[in-house]
Amino acid sequence: MQAIDDLHERCLQLGWKAVAQDLDAILEQASSKSITYAEFLSTVLRYEEDFKKEASWNRRIKKAKFPFVKTLTEFDFTVQTSVSEKRIRDLISRSFYRDGHNILLLGPPGVGKTHLAVAIALEAIDQGETALFIRSDEFIEAAKEAVEHNQIKKFLRQYARPTVLIMDEIGYAPFDATSAQILFQVVSKRYEEGSLIITSNKSYSEWGDMLGSTVLATAILDRLLHHSSVFNIRGDSYRLKEKIQAGVVPTKAGAEGIQ
Numbered sequence: 713m714q715a716i717d718d719l720h721e722r723c724l725q726l727g728w729k730a731v732a733q734d735l736d737a738i739l740e741q742a743s744s745k746s747i748t749y750a751e752f753l754s755t756v757l758r759y760e761e762d763f764k765k766e767a768s769w770n771r772r773i774k775k776a777k778f779p780f781v782k783t784l785t786e787f788d789f790t791v792q793t794s795v796s797e798k799r800i801r802d803l804i805s806r807s808f809y810r811d812g813h814n815i816l817l818l819g820p821p822g823v824g825k826t827h828l829a830v831a832i833a834l835e836a837i838d839q840g841e842t843a844l845f846i847r848s849d850e851f852i853e854a855a856k857e858a859v860e861h862n863q864i865k866k867f868l869r870q871y872a873r874p875t876v877l878i879m880d881e882i883g884y885a886p887f888d889a890t891s892a893q894i895l896f897q898v899v900s901k902r903y904e905e906g907s908l909i910i911t912s913n914k915s916y917s918e919w920g921d922m923l924g925s926t927v928l929a930t931a932i933l934d935r936l937l938h939h940s941s942v943f944n945i946r947g948d949s950y951r952l953k954e955k956i957q958a959g960v961v962p963t964k965a966g967a968e969g970i971q
């Protein structure tokens with residue numbers, strides 16, 4: 713027992729928390745299978761590596777601040793036929809983020825834009841990268857607070873750092889002059905350095921009104937679209953369909969609402 717206690721303590725000193733936690737089971741398994749020393753060492757190393765990978769993945773998921781965790785497998789491309797699954801998976805397989813390639817998901821509310829954005833960023837996290845999710849209204853408020861507290865440099869570093877930055881629902885809340893200017897600075901800092909995934913219900917022609925400046929909108933779009941893939945997603949709202957099917961919204965009213 714003393715020898716096992718010593719091993720347990722030494723594992724903790726090395727930072728091998730997973731091995732220390734399950735040391736008895738690992739030793740028992742090695743003994744029952746009569747494996748070689750090399751096989752035993754390989755098992756111990758793999759055990760700790762798997763634990764650290766999972767812990768790292770969980771940390772990156774937490775820091776990403778996703779509103780939910782949904783995968784590409786859960787996205788029904790057979791229903792949302794306006795999106796090419798092959799095109800999405802090609803971008804992921806080519807590690808789109810390595811060249812600061814942007815992805816713009818455009819379309820009406822409820823067609824799966826946010827699900828798709830999160831799923832793509834999740835694939836990047838699975839590949840060892842970092843991501844951050846923020847809705848446009850949250851970005852606007854955070855930008856105002858950064859100005860008020862004289863923390864613009866810190867704010868810009870926060871949004872320039874992640875490999876993939878999702879800016880969700882651009883167009884649902886109008887930008888004031890300050891937040892629009894800071895958005896330009898974020899896009900500029902990430903240009904050809906980090907990827908942006910944008911979801912929006914606005915066409916490019918409406919960005920001038922949304923940002924309060926046609927000149928600024930042109931400058932932002934110029935940087936976003938230079939290295940980008942654009943997906944125009946069509947169809948009816950999934951959420952409204954579900955409410956109609958559940959009887960929450962009358963069929964007639966629902967039909968009128970999704971025309």
